[in-house]
Every structure is written in structure tokens, then in C-alpha cells.
Amino acid sequence: MMTMMGGGEKLTQLGSAVAGIMFIWAMFKQYFPPELQGHIEKYTHKLISYVYPFIQITFQEHPGDGFERSTAYAAIERYLSTNSTNRAKRLKANMVRDSRSIILSMDDYEEITDEYKGIKLWWASSKNIPKTQMFSFYGGGEEKRYYKLRFHRKHRETITKNYLNHVLDEGKAIEVRARQRKLYTNNRSEQWVGYRRTMWSHVVFDHPATFDTLAMEPNKKKEIINDLITFSKAKDYYKKIGKAWKRGYLLYGPPGTGKSTMIAAMANLLEYDVYDLELTAVKDNTELRKLLIDTSNKSIIVIEDIDCSLDLTGQRKEEEKDEKKDEEEKDPVKKKMKGDREQSNSKVTLSGLLNFIDGLWSVCGSERIIVFTTNYVEKLDPALIRRGRMDKHIELSYCSFEAFKVLARNYLDLDSHELFAKIRVLLEETKTSPADVAENLMPKSAEGDADTCLENLIKAIEAAKEEARLKAEEEARLKAEEEEKLKAEKEKEKEEKSAEDVEEKKTAVKEVKENGVIP
Ligand SMILES: Nc1ncnc2c1ncn2[C@@H]1O[C@H](COP(=O)(O)OP(=O)(O)OP(=O)(O)O)[C@@H](O)[C@H]1O
Numbered sequence: 001m002m003t004m005m006g007g008g009e010k011l012t013q014l015g016s017a018v019a020g021i022m023f024i025w026a027m028f029k030q031y032f033p034p035e036l037q038g039h040i041e042k043y044t045h046k047l048i049s050y051v052y053p054f055i056q057i058t059f060q061e062h063p064g065d066g067f068e069r070s071t072a073y074a075a076i077e078r079y080l081s082t083n084s085t086n087r088a089k090r091l092k093a094n095m096v097r098d099s100r101s102i103i104l105s106m107d108d109y110e111e112i113t114d115e116y117k118g119i120k121l122w123w124a125s126s127k128n129i130p131k132t133q134m135f136s137f138y139g140g141g142e143e144k145r146y147y148k149l150r151f152h153r154k155h156r157e158t159i160t161k162n163y164l165n166h167v168l169d170e171g172k173a174i175e176v177r178a179r180q181r182k183l184y185t186n187n188r189s190e191q192w193v194g195y196r197r198t199m200w201s202h203v204v205f206d207h208p209a210t211f212d213t214l215a216m217e218p219n220k221k222k223e224i225i226n227d228l229i230t231f232s233k234a235k236d237y238y239k240k241i242g243k244a245w246k247r248g249y250l251l252y253g254p255p256g257t258g259k260s261t262m263i264a265a266m267a268n269l270l271e272y273d274v275y276d277l278e279l280t281a282v283k284d285n286t287e288l289r290k291l292l293i294d295t296s297n298k299s300i301i302v303i304e305d306i307d308c309s310l311d312l313t314g315q316r317k318e319e320e321k322d323e324k325k326d327e328e329e330k331d332p333v334k335k336k337m338k339g340d341r342e343q344s345n346s347k348v349t350l351s352g353l354l355n356f357i358d359g360l361w362s363v364c365g366s367e368r369i370i371v372f373t374t375n376y377v378e379k380l381d382p383a384l385i386r387r388g389r390m391d392k393h394i395e396l397s398y399c400s401f402e403a404f405k406v407l408a409r410n411y412l413d414l415d416s417h418e419l420f421a422k423i424r425v426l427l428e429e430t431k432t433s434p435a436d437v438a439e440n441l442m443p444k445s446a447e448g449d450a451d452t453c454l455e456n457l458i459k460a461i462e463a464a465k466e467e468a469r470l471k472a473e474e475e476a477r478l479k480a481e482e483e484e485k486l487k488a489e490k491e492k493e494k495e496e497k498s499a500e501d502v503e504e505k506k507t508a509v510k511e512v513k514e515n516g517v518i519p
């Protein structure tokens with residue numbers, strides 16, 4: 001205070017006295033007639049400005065006559081909630097819509113101090129109570145709340161230019177951290193009507209997966225976490241290089257290897273909302289664009305099983321298509337995907353999707369992550385997955401021993417066990433998905449202990465290994481049979497051919513004999 005005032009303790013006391021008078025005035029002015037109120041206020045302010053070196057800024061909760069709560073007031077409330085819980089003696093608790101927790105803020109007529117770059121500031125909360133007890137729409141009933149900021153006039157520049165932005169940014173950041181995150185899914189366009197926007201339906205996103213619980217090679221996991229965090233802090237960098245603040249991830253790998261789990265972990269790490277985009281419910285590229293424009297910042301837009309939701313083979317050669325058709329007819333899973341695609345009538349095209357990733361729409365909104373998942377990366381059109389479009393390709397593969405250790409720690413609280421060595425060998429020999437491992441590590445009964453779970457896992461992997469061996473044997477047998485059949489057919493063809501040749505030769509000799517000419 002001494003350093004700020006420069007004028008010594010007397011001035012400090014004067015400041016406090018004036019602040020006290022103003023404070024008491026704010027509380028009691030309602031009891032004076034309005035005409036008198038105006039006069040008293042005018043002259044007191046004049047007098048005070050001679051002796052009083054402070055500047056005051058007021059932030060109303062409902063500026064103007066609107067219903068809308070000022071975003072600045074809300075941000076200040078959040079900002080002060082971290083500050084005031086330690087310093088204010090009287091607090092009020094608020095449960096704000098969409099928030100995960102109660103916000104504690106200083107109660108009316110409380111004052112706290114803040115410090116910014118060595119400058120001391122005072123924040124006070126207050127309210128005006130109108131004389132008439134009329135019905136009103138304002139948030140706090142009839143009262144009009146406001147915050148008052150007070151600081152020495154020599155810091156005017158710093159406070160108005162930097163400090164206020166700092167408070168608003170911090171307040172917004174606290175709000176983002178405290179808000180309930182949402183999982184959105186797109187509705188069919190027939191439901192996009194009415195007063196409320198219904199392009200997306202949402203539920204509270206409360207998935208427990210985190211990168212700690214995700215089973216994966218530790219180095220790979222670290223790399224992904226770093227990549228995400230770097231992205232989330234790179235606002236200025238993206239601006240500098242002139243690129244939209246977006247990043248694309250392609251997650252690929254067999255079923256049950258943690259692709260969807262990783263998306264949840266990403267959302268939890270960055271505290272982003274998740275938009276699960278079901279492409280088969282989107283009629284065409286125009287609808288796709290509308291949906292994407294309607295997403296919010298700080299979100300992950302997910303298209304799962306991209307190969308099933310979009311016919312990516314549009315421009316391919318016919319013969320390739322035929323080949324694929326045969327394959328689809330044979331494989332039940334692929335047949336279902338094809339069914340999904342056909343049933344959906346979706347006319348979203350590859351180029352529509354590419355425009356969505358890096359076309360013009362990307363100028364609207366920022367801080368978005370786009371994630372595609374697929375089980376068949378080799379099926380995707382190269383245009384879709386080229387670098388720059390999908391910035392990072394992440395393979396999620398079968399469960400390695402390192403990944404198993406994460407699961408054992410999560411599910412059984414085990415860091416080591418005598419059965420680990422055996423499991424390591426089995427995992428190296430087989431293709432076991434983390435989902436299968438996780439399934440077996442869950443106790444099947446209330447008494448199920450860690451030993452039983454590990455034994456169950458061993459049994460399950462051994463059974464799968466045996467099944468795979470039998471399948472391989474069967475396939476080898478069928479292949480051998482096929483080859484045998486082919487060989488026999490070729491032999492037969494050859495024999496028939498040579499019989500034909502002999503016959504031809506005989507005819508030729510006969511003709512020579514009869515006609516005396518060589519054909
Ligand atoms: N890497 C992993 N770490 C932890 N748990 C996992 C992992 N992979 C799978 N699981 C477990 O298996 C279940 C299924 O995994 P998930 O849905 O993430 O697989 P997926 O790769 O998305 O499969 P699909 O290709 O079928 O969509 C999850 O609920 C989770 O409990």
C-alpha cells in the first residue's frame with residue numbers, strides 16, 4: 001500500500017475512510033428520496049476526486065435492461081471465486097447450470113484484495129435494491145448486483161489494458177474447467193426443426209477413461225499426451241503460421257484395442273466436449289457442413305469406423321469394386337457395413353468430408369480435434385489419410401506385456417506376480433486384444449482374487465491360442481486340398497492335351513498317306 005500510494009499512511013487512511021463512506025452510502029442510499037440521492041452523490045464524488053487518488057470500475061450483473069447475465073460479471077465471479085474463498089469471510093454458494101461443482105464467491109458487501117504485477121487492487125461486491133418491489137426478471141430477484149474494482153489512478157494503463165483481460169481470460173478458463181462436459185450425437189435432419197436447436201442431442205460426458213488407465217506402450221502414450229497438450233496450448237503458434245487451430249488423428253487397429261477408450265481419455269485430458277458424428281445419419285455434404293458449423297470450440301469431433309460409414313471407393317475402378325463386392329458377400333461383418341451404408345441413403349462424399357477437414361469451413365471455430373477410427377487402415381483412400389489432413393496416425397495394437405502391466409495395475413492393483421512371466425510369453429505368441437485381457441482381469445465373483453483372475457486370463461489365452469492353431473491347421477489343410485485339386489486338374493488338362501496332340505498327329509499322318517501332301 002505504501003509503495004502504491006506514495007503519499008504515506010495518511011492517504012491510506014483517507015482512502016479507507018472514503019471507501020468506507022462510499023460503502024455505507026451504497027447500503028443506505030435507498031432510504032433517501034431519489035432527487036436527494038442524485039445531489040448527494042454528485043457532490044460527494046466531486047469532493048472525493050480532489051483528495052481521493054483511486055479509480056473505480058463497476059461491473060453490473062445485468063447491464064442494460066436485458067435478461068442476459070453479463071459474461072464479464074460471470075467471468076469476474078469465477079475469477080474471484082478462487083481468490084475470495086481464501087480471503088473473504090462471508091461467502092455465498094451457487095450452483096450454476098451445467099457446472100460440475102458449487103461455486104463459492106464472496107457474499108454481498110464483502111471486499112477482498114488482489115495483486116497484479118505488484119499492484120494492489122480491491123474488489124467489492126454490492127447490490128442496488130430498488131425502492132419499488134416490482135416483479136422483475138433479473139437474476140437476483142429485484143436486486144441488481146455488481147462488482148466494483150478500485151485501484152490507484154497511476155496504474156490506469158496497466159489495469160485497463162492488461163489486468164482486466166487477465167481477469168476475463170482466467171475467469172473463462174476456470175469456467176471451462178468447472179463445466180460439465182457433454183457428449184453430442186447428431187440427429188437426423190427431420191428432427192432439426194422447432195424452437196430449440198436439435199441438430200445435436202447431448203448427454204453429460206462422464207467417461208472414466210484416462211491416459212493412466214489406458215493400456216499402451218509407455219513411450220507411445222507419452223508422445224500422444226505431449227502432442228495433445230502442445231496442440232491445446234498452441235493458439236498463438238497456429239495464428240502465426242496462418243493455420244486453423246485444428247488437429248486430425250487417425251486411430252486404427254483391430255477391434256477391442258482401445259480406440260474409443262483413447263478418445264474418451266483425450267477428451268478427459270483436454271477437458272473437451274465430444275461430438276460423435278454418425279455419418280450414416282447425414283444426408284449430404286450440405287447437412288454435414290451445417291452440423292460442423294454447429295459444434296463448439298474445445299471439442300473433439302469423432303467419426304468412428306470411417307470405412308463403414310462412407311463409401312470411399314467411389315472413384316475406384318469397377319473391377320476393384322467387384323472384388324470388394326465378393327469379399328463383402330462372404331464376410332458377415334463387412335456385409336453388415338455394406339448394409340448400413342446402403343440403408344442410410346447418405347450422399348456424403350469423400351470430397352465433402354475432405355472439405356470438412358481442411359476446406360473453407362475450417363475458418364469457423366477453432367480448438368477442435370478431429371478423430372477418425374477404423375479397423376482397416378489399408379481400406380482408406382490415401383487422400384483421406386495423407387499427412388497434413390490427418391496429422392497423426394496412431395496404431396492401437398494387440399496387448400503387449402507393457403500394456404498388460406497397466407491393466408494388471410488398474411484392475412488388480414498388481415505390479416508383479418509369479419504368473420506374469422508366463423503371461424508375457426503367451427502375449428508374445430498370440431494376438432490378444434486389451435479388451436480380452438481386461439475382460440478376464442475382472443473378478444467373476446465377489447470372492448474372485450488376483451490369482452484366480454490371472455489364471456483365468458492364462459486359460460483364456462491358451463484356449464484362444466489352441467483355437468488359432470486349429471484354425472491355422474484347418475486353413476492349411478484346406479489350402480493343401482485346394483492345391484491338390486488344382487494340381488490334379490492341371491494334370492488332367494495336360495493329359496487331355498497330349499491325347500488331343502496324338503490324335504492330331506494321327507490325322508495328319510493319315511492325310512499324308514491318302515493325299516500324298518504335307519499339311
Ligand atoms: N488399450 C486399452 N486400455 C484399457 N482398456 C482397454 C484398452 N483396449 C480396450 N480396453 C477395454 O476394452 C473395452 C473395449 O475397448 P474399445 O471400445 O476402446 O475398443 P475399440 O478399439 O474402440 O474397438 P472397436 O474397433 O470394436 O470399436 C473398453 O471398454 C476397455 O475397457
Ligand SMILES: [Mg+2]
Nearest residue numbers: 259260261304
Ligand atoms: Mg470403438
